[in-house]
Amino acid sequence: MNLTTSAQRALKRNLTLEDALPTRMPVYVDSVAYLFGATALMSFLLLVVTGVLLALGGPFWYHTNSVGRFLDDAHFWSVQVFFAGLIAHLATKFFLGAWRGGRWATWMVGALLFASGIFTGLTGYLLQTNWDSQWIATQAKDAMNAAGIGAIFNTMDVGQVLMLHAVVMPLVVGAGIGVHLFLIRRDSPVRPYED
Amino acid sequence: MNVRTTEDVRALDLLGAGPRARENLRGVPLKPYDLLREGIVVFGFVLILVVVLSIVLKAPDYPTVNAENVATMQPLAFVQTAAGILAQDSDISAVADYGPPYGADTSAAEHIGPIAPAAWAKDIFGVTRPIDPPRDLIIRPLQRAAALDPALGLAVDRYASATAQQQGVWLAAYRKALSTATVSKGDVVVAPGDYGPVARMMDGMLRLGRSGLLEGAFAADDNRYYPYSFDLTKALLFFSIASPYTDSATHLQQLGNPQWGIVHETGNYPGAWWLDAYQVWYEVPAIADADNADLIVVGIMTVLFVVLLVLPLIPGLRRIPHGVKVYRLIWRDWYRTYAAEARSRE
Ligand code: HEM
Numbered sequence A: 001m002n003l004t005t006s007a008q009r010a011l012k013r014n015l016t017l018e019d020a021l022p023t024r025m026p027v028y029v030d031s032v033a034y035l036f037g038a039t040a041l042m043s044f045l046l047l048v049v050t051g052v053l054l055a056l057g058g059p060f061w062y063h064t065n066s067v068g069r070f071l072d073d074a075h076f077w078s079v080q081v082f083f084a085g086l087i088a089h090l091a092t093k094f095f096l097g098a099w100r101g102g103r104w105a106t107w108m109v110g111a112l113l114f115a116s117g118i119f120t121g122l123t124g125y126l127l128q129t130n131w132d133s134q135w136i137a138t139q140a141k142d143a144m145n146a147a148g149i150g151a152i153f154n155t156m157d158v159g160q161v162l163m164l165h166a167v168v169m170p171l172v173v174g175a176g177i178g179v180h181l182f183l184i185r186r187d188s189p190v191r192p193y194e195d
Numbered sequence B: 001m002n003v004r005t006t007e008d009v010r011a012l013d014l015l016g017a018g019p020r021a022r023e024n025l026r027g028v029p030l031k032p033y034d035l036l037r038e039g040i041v042v043f044g045f046v047l048i049l050v051v052v053l054s055i056v057l058k059a060p061d062y063p064t065v066n067a068e069n070v071a072t073m074q075p076l077a078f079v080q081t082a083a084g085i086l087a088q089d090s091d092i093s094a095v096a097d098y099g100p101p102y103g104a105d106t107s108a109a110e111h112i113g114p115i116a117p118a119a120w121a122k123d124i125f126g127v128t129r130p131i132d133p134p135r136d137l138i139i140r141p142l143q144r145a146a147a148l149d150p151a152l153g154l155a156v157d158r159y160a161s162a163t164a165q166q167q168g169v170w171l172a173a174y175r176k177a178l179s180t181a182t183v184s185k186g187d188v189v190v191a192p193g194d195y196g197p198v199a200r201m202m203d204g205m206l207r208l209g210r211s212g213l214l215e216g217a218f219a220a221d222d223n224r225y226y227p228y229s230f231d232l233t234k235a236l237l238f239f240s241i242a243s244p245y246t247d248s249a250t251h252l253q254q255l256g257n258p259q260w261g262i263v264h265e266t267g268n269y270p271g272a273w274w275l276d277a278y279q280v281w282y283e284v285p286a287i288a289d290a291d292n293a294d295l296i297v298v299g300i301m302t303v304l305f306v307v308l309l310v311l312p313l314i315p316g317l318r319r320i321p322h323g324v325k326v327y328r329l330i331w332r333d334w335y336r337t338y339a340a341e342a343r344s345r346e
Helices: A003-014 A032-056 A066-095 A104-127 A131-146 A158-187 B006-010 B019-024 B035-057 B067-073 B075-086 B117-125 B133-148 B150-161 B164-178 B198-211 B214-220 B233-237 B243-251 B273-283 B293-313 B317-324 B332-345
Strands: A024-026 B030-032 B182-184 B187-189
Touching: A032 A066, A032 A158, A032 B035, A066 A104, A066 B035, A066 B273, A066 B317, A104 A131, A104 A158, A104 B273, A104 B293, A131 B117, A131 B233, A131 B293, A158 B019, B067 B075, B067 B198, B067 B214, B067 B243, B075 B133, B075 B164, B075 B187, B075 B198, B075 B243, B133 B150, B133 B198, B133 B214, B133 B233, B150 B198, B164 B198, B187 B198, B198 B214, B214 B233, B273 B293, B293 B317
Parallel strands: none
Antiparallel strands: A024 B030, B182 B187
């Protein structure tokens, strides 16, 4: 068996160039509702950009440096736009019943992205190393401990929080988005209800 | 989006699309589309929005509340906290009688009947963040401070070598006296009484707190890699359920709404509002008053999440969108212009 040939065949079957980079769309894709996913995606991109720039100076410099402060402000507002886009996306996909026609996996990966996004957000709040982090760390620990998660995740261990927020979770969310987009492009947009 | 005639769209075909897309789009008119252009436009929109919000509104970054702040601003409350921790009073000490992951005793760990994740996690992973509050949060820091104050060291030794019963008697008397104590020049003054070494020790704690060295003592303890340290558990737990913490925050204008837990940001900024659906359960009195409130809320949210996750597979629930008909609004052009034609072309 030629692995490369198989890979080519799998790609042709599942993600042609026109699937990956479409130049036409079904006419029913005609509403701002279709832009909420892209809004979440683009704010995620902006989160990665501002996050990487923040990372260059380490986890503390932005408290006192004006460039760092601006990047931190932008990171903060990207999070707000991300969740606004994400929740609008989730809600509209629900009202379209967009899991029909074998798209249940797209929906489930989306739901997992929602949960991972929330956890990433929590670690971000904990990583601010300011009064908010301090307050949230001591509040959130009880739910973590009650759920047994506290045994391996400590909201008050800023080293663990840093690694989860800046390394692990972006990889998890990024990979999840990759799978989500692959499924969406392979399947093409869900058809309207036949009524 | 641009208006187009049905003739325009009929001229496009699905050449180049994969089998799943062809199958799905059979009979559906197509329109020209530019993925990258749309992506760039949305990115530009998000970028401008974020930059404007950042310039106009900025984002909050209020300083922390530490032991030095509390010891300076609220000496009496500071000493009450330290004495409460030493006495293992769970109304004041965040770690007294808590159980995993700080201690092995699971009797106070939250559970719902036989469902006890905290105890299970302890069985699997052990006590992963062991903290002995009187020793780790009071005695050990005082022993370090004793290097600068030998008399304090003698007091700590005397306390440590006394019986638990004797310790309890001293502590109870001292904590009772605190209710009528006064503050003079930043020091806490209690009426004379038999507190053994406890008054001396608490005075030592207050001065250690005021010096700003208390958190350093925590970080150095049981840490062979000091000064490297990332685990702030002891420093953050010291005040975490005692009011001096939130009161000092108010003094320092670190405005927030403690009643709303992790959802609301300080000042007038939006916080993690996407957690409102989580936080709102704590507003239900029957849950808020329960000993296992956290586990109940975690349980509710876990069930709700699983429902969201497998919604496409749940008969009945997955038909809801068809019933509420919001899709008719989003796809109104389709139903008005194309639906009948697409059906006939299939
Ligand atoms: C990081 C989070 C997410 C990103 C970046 C994202 C991105 C996208 C994008 C760009 C699309 C295609 C454009 C569109 O239809 O809006 C899409 C489609 C879709 N998303 Fe998401 N999404 C995310 C989370 C979610 C969540 C939480 C759900 C639901 C639980 C979800 C369910 C879906 C479904 C079912 C589709 C297919 C729609 C169709 O066939 O028309 N996604 N997503």
